[in-house]
Amino acid sequence: MAKSYETIDHPADAGLEARADTLAELLEALAEGMAELICPPSSVAPAAWRTVAVVAEDLEAAAVDFLSAVLKVIQVEHFMVAQVSVREATGNALSAEVAGEPYDPAKHELAREIKAVTYHQLKIARGEDGRWFGRVIFDL
Amino acid sequence: MAMTKKFQGPIEPIDANRWRIPKSWRADMRVDGILYCSRELIDDALNGGGCDQVANVATLPGIVTASMAMPDIHWGYGFPIGGVAATDVEAGGVISPGGVGYDINCGVRLLRSDLTAQDVRPRLKELVDQLFRDMPAGVGVGGPFQFSGGEIAKILAGGSRYLVSRGLASEEDLAATESGGCLDDADPDAVSKEACHRGADQCGTLGSGNHFAEVQVVDHVFDRDAAEAWGLAEGQVTFMIHCGSRGLGHQVCEDYIRALRTVPAQYGITLPDRQLVCAPVDSPPGRQYLGAMRAAANFAWANRQLLVHILRATLARFFGRSAESLGLRQVYDVAHNIAKLETHVVDGLPRKLCVHRKGATRAFPAGHGELAPAYRKTGQPVLIPGDMGRASYVLVGTAGAMEQTFGSTCHGAGRVMSRQAAIARARGRRIDQELAAVGIIARARGRTGLAEEQPEAYKDVDAVVECVHQAGLSRKVARLKPMGVVKG
Numbered sequence: 288m289a290k291s292y293e294t295i296d297h298p299a300d301a302g303l304e305a306r307a308d309t310l311a312e313l314l315e316a317l318a319e320g321m322a323e324l325i326c327p328p329s330s331v332a333p334a335a336w337r338t339v340a341v342v343a344e345d346l347e348a349a350a351v352d353f354l355s356a357v358l359k360v361i362q363v364e365h366f367m368v369a370q371v372s373v374r375e376a377t378g379n380a381l382s383a384e385v386a387g388e389p390y391d392p393a394k395h396e397l398a399r400e401i402k403a404v405t406y407h408q409l410k411i412a413r414g415e416d417g418r419w420f421g422r423v424i425f426d427l
Numbered sequence: 428m429a430m431t432k433k434f435q436g437p438i439e440p441i442d443a444n445r446w447r448i449p450k451s452w453r454a455d456m457r458v459d460g461i462l463y464c465s466r467e468l469i470d471d472a473l474n475g476g477g478c479d480q481v482a483n484v485a486t487l488p489g490i491v492t493a494s495m496a497m498p499d500i501h502w503g504y505g506f507p508i509g510g511v512a513a514t515d516v517e518a519g520g521v522i523s524p525g526g527v528g529y530d531i532n533c534g535v536r537l538l539r540s541d542l543t544a545q546d547v548r549p550r551l552k553e554l555v556d557q558l559f560r561d562m563p564a565g566v567g568v569g570g571p572f573q574f575s576g577g578e579i580a581k582i583l584a585g586g587s588r589y590l591v592s593r594g595l596a597s598e599e600d601l602a603a604t605e606s607g608g609c610l611d612d613a614d615p616d617a618v619s620k621e622a623c624h625r626g627a628d629q630c631g632t633l634g635s636g637n638h639f640a641e642v643q644v645v646d647h648v649f650d651r652d653a654a655e656a657w658g659l660a661e662g663q664v665t666f667m668i669h670c671g672s673r674g675l676g677h678q679v680c681e682d683y684i685r686a687l688r689t690v691p692a693q694y695g696i697t698l699p700d701r702q703l704v705c706a707p708v709d710s711p712p713g714r715q716y717l718g719a720m721r722a723a724a725n726f727a728w729a730n731r732q733l734l735v736h737i738l739r740a741t742l743a744r745f746f747g748r749s750a751e752s753l754g755l756r757q758v759y760d761v762a763h764n765i766a767k768l769e770t771h772v773v774d775g776l777p778r779k780l781c782v783h784r785k786g787a788t789r790a791f792p793a794g795h796g797e798l799a800p801a802y803r804k805t806g807q808p809v810l811i812p813g814d815m816g817r818a819s820y821v822l823v824g825t826a827g828a829m830e831q832t833f834g835s836t837c838h839g840a841g842r843v844m845s846r847q848a849a850i851a852r853a854r855g856r857r858i859d860q861e862l863a864a865v866g867i868i869a870r871a872r873g874r875t876g877l878a879e880e881q882p883e884a885y886k887d888v889d890a891v892v893e894c895v896h897q898a899g900l901s902r903k904v905a906r907l908k909p910m911g912v913v914k915g
Contacts (some may be wrong), residue, residue: 296847350689353683362674363624372611398875402529402637402677406684406701425527425679426504427636427846 292320295422301401301425302408312374313349313411313419317358321404321425322368322387325361326395329373331369334387340375340382350411354404354423357385362400365390386426402426431493434478438462444498444898445478454613454700456485457520457726461493462500463832471843471886472500477507483699488707489520490778491773491780495832497787498894499841499886503528505702506784506840511697511835513771516779521696522689522717526783528764529680531720532600532727533638533671534605535761535810536735537821538655539753542664542746544793547910554642554745554866555911559870562633562734562739563638564915569628571734579623579726580736581736582630586725587732596732602799603757604710605789608728610767614718619682626675626726631733633915635872637880638670639812642911649903653823654807657758659905666742667819667907668734669812670915671764672727679723683716696741708781716779717766724765733758758821759808765787769797771833775811782833785807790824790836790901809901811892813840816862816882820892820903827899836901837892840885846875853878857889862912871914884887 290307305316311401322328328378339356343349360366368387403426412424441461441468446469460481461840463663464472472478477500484506484617485494491513500509505525512540514520529607547554563570574582581589587608590596601607633640645663648654659665672679687704690712691697706713735757746753766783773780793806804809809822817840826835858877862869871877896903 294847295844301846344689348577348685352685359625359678363621365763397872402674403681407504409701 290316292316294320294324297424300427302422305421307419310390310419311376313421314353314373314383315371315374317350317421317423318371318383319368320353321354321358321360321401325399325401326367326397328369330395331367331387332378333369334388335386335421337364337385338382339365339385341417342377342380347409347411348381349406350421350423351406351409353381358401358404361427367395399427434473436482438473438478441819445589448478450485452483454875455697456482456769458485458490459493461495463496463894463898463900464498464500465890465897465906467890468498468886468894472498475500475843476502477509480505480507481510483703484510484526486516486699487512487521487523487695487703487705487819489514490520490550492779498891499786499837499839500859501843503785505700506783506785509547509837510785511783511787511832513780513833514708516768518783519654519707520781521705522708522713522766522781523703524680524706524716525702526681526785527680527720527766529677530671530764531676531679532762533764534727534731535763536668536731537758537810538666538738539659539665539758540666540756543662544664546573547642547664551642552910555870555913557741557745558640558911559913560850561737562913563631564633564635564872570895572631572633573628573825574630577622582729582886583618583722584613584631585726586610586728590732592727592763595736595909597844600757602734602801604760605730605762607799608732609761610721610724612718613721614715615722616793617715617719618679618722620681622675623708624674624679625678629673629675629728629739631725632673632730633670634673637875639815640734640913641667641819641909643667643909645820645905646904646908649905650823653861653904656805658756659758659821665907666738666756666821667810667812668731668738670731670734672723673730673876676723679719683719687712687716691794695897724762727762728760741857754878759810761810763790768881769833771829780833785834786838787835788838790822790828791834792824792826792829809836811839811886811888812886813838814882815880816865816867816890816895819907819909820888821907822892822895822901823904825899825901827828834898836895840891841886842884843886844884846879848863849881849884850875850878852883853881867909867912869912869914872879876914
């Protein structure tokens, strides 16, 4: 598998750890994992799409900004996420297309809200085996 | 993967309810850490990840007296939850969004009524179902109140006070709200468009997580004089709301943690944790965050005011009597995630301080000039929400809090179990049925809400409150037992 993610235990909140062959896939895994914490992507049809793009001073800051931008699409536009496709991941500039559909209470069961993507124990790095590793904690 | 480990630093007992983390432990600590905690609660405090954060906060420029934590301490972003820190504004003291938290002015509001437990018990299930239908969570869809951009700006500037002009709040409500439901010098222009969009349809909604609306009964009165002054007596029914500034406040915090990322280096400040980003209070970025935070705090007061408006309407309809004839009056409203400029005596001299209370509650005593006249004789009511199975408390502020903690006390029970661990422990159980078996009707929207918030996930609120009572930070007035719980 090129990319994967799992939720990790945290004293107050929720976190994700992801592994992938490329940085683009790592960010997709983290964004889709975050979306799943809110609403299972399997219940969301990729009927429409939104774009997000960020630039920051370093890669980890860019990753937080990127996930925050996806979260904003969910929270502000009430747009549920089925799939995230990263188009650009060059250093600290990230952009993606977010596929999904508007929230429908009859169809989408919400598990929780996420208040924010945090910098706590944040890690976006490439391991010695050449694979990418990411860890991010969310404030619930 | 374990995300916290037991505190490895030195911790010295001062007395039965206080412990010191000496500043000699780390070269970067400017003051001691002081932990308010009984012997009973110390293991939870040492294992919860918050003690290292008490030491981290002790490194902030301008911090005075000590970096403090209340007995409900647990791990938070940057500052621990239960943290209190004051910085001297004129000595380069800083303000940190991490010392306020993502949910700016998360707080608690309490209403008393003339209803008794016997009046409510026979129709309790029906009442909780009605409240569950009427109190909007705002998760996924917005609430019943839609405000234009111009109105949001007025809410940011005026808080609950603005709602008086809309007929959604009364002068009596404002008098029974910390700071009158409005912080002066809020700067709506410092709040981003994204934050306003995120909050536009959420004013008047509960949110999710640990936020709730509860039907409670006064189970025990400890201080008859204060209880009588606030209209509380044993057997009486009260209504409590716990929520904050919703997506607007979360976005303000996120925006300023981002905006301040490069600021510490500009002022020569070295930080042990990126979540502690800060700026001198008296600097352009510091003033801008303070203005935005005050605006978000005002939004939170308006939010709780609107929820109380909905609550009053629901109760009037349900019981077929007006809110006045039900004796529905606001006991008080407190903020427990906030930073405020206050004057306190430090080393014998009055100093203008920026007091951060993150998961801590203001507890001003009788005679304090900032209290509304109705509370000058008793001191300020302090509202402590517990877990949904055990109890909540009403306390009163004391002179001891002014002497020791810049007029601050605890804010709740404090988590001891991660959400994931709580969900695992709830597997195969029905938390709603367990609560019903002890007479508590609970309703939640989220799939995992009741499991994550099960009583065992929290410290024993009785022990937390006993500690602040014994330490002289506030005095017990009444204990409230939950009867019905609505989670967002």
